[in-house]
Amino acid sequence: MNYRTGIGMDVHPLVTNQKLILGGVEIPHNMGLAGNSDGDVITHAIIDAMLGAAGLGDIGQHFPETSPKYHNVSSMHLLQKTVIKLKETGWKTIYVDATILAQEPLLRPHIFNMESCISKSAGINTSDINLKATTTDKLGFIGEGKGIGALAIATIEKLT
Numbered sequence: 001m002n003y004r005t006g007i008g009m010d011v012h013p014l015v016t017n018q019k020l021i022l023g024g025v026e027i028p029h030n031m032g033l034a035g036n037s038d039g040d041v042i043t044h045a046i047i048d049a050m051l052g053a054a055g056l057g058d059i060g061q062h063f064p065e066t067s068p069k070y071h072n073v074s075s076m077h078l079l080q081k082t083v084i085k086l087k088e089t090g091w092k093t094i095y096v097d098a099t100i101l102a103q104e105p106l107l108r109p110h111i112f113n114m115e116s117c118i119s120k121s122a123g124i125n126t127s128d129i130n131l132k133a134t135t136t137d138k139l140g141f142i143g144e145g146k147g148i149g150a151l152a153i154a155t156i157e158k159l160t
Contacts, residue, residue: 006156007048008151013033013146018032027040036072037073042098044059045098050093086156092159094156101124103144
């Protein structure tokens with residue numbers, strides 16, 4: 001078998017009058033993430049990791065923020081399209097490990113729902129998705145509650 005691993009990351013500022021969507025799940029919070037799509041940083045990081053592993057560039061190449069077509073689109077839709085792009089080039093994602101960096105809100109209670117949502121959209125078993133959340137101990141713009149970031153690693157295998 002042929003395997004590859006890719007790394008992805010994303011950061012968006014928190015803004016008022018916006019829903020907070022992470023891993024395809026709406027999280028109760030008084031602010032949400034600014035972005036051309038729904039601003040879902042964890043899903044964007046996963047998409048970048050998958051595309052990088054397949055040697056297909058990055059999320060901005062495939063879903064440019066300048067395109068009105070992707071304005072307010074669900075990141076789960078973008079993840080589904082990414083799975084198709086990988087399949088067309090002979091790859092399938094087999095494992096994802098990702099971390100959300102957020103001072104607040106508390107994300108642990110939502111991790112299972114996020115993993116389930118990502119699993120459905122990416123066609124990966126929930127047991128092959130590991131999401132975590134951590135704070136930055138009040139350091140930097142994330143620690144000050146001004147934004148949320150995410151890091152992801154995806155492992156893919158060549159389809160036979």
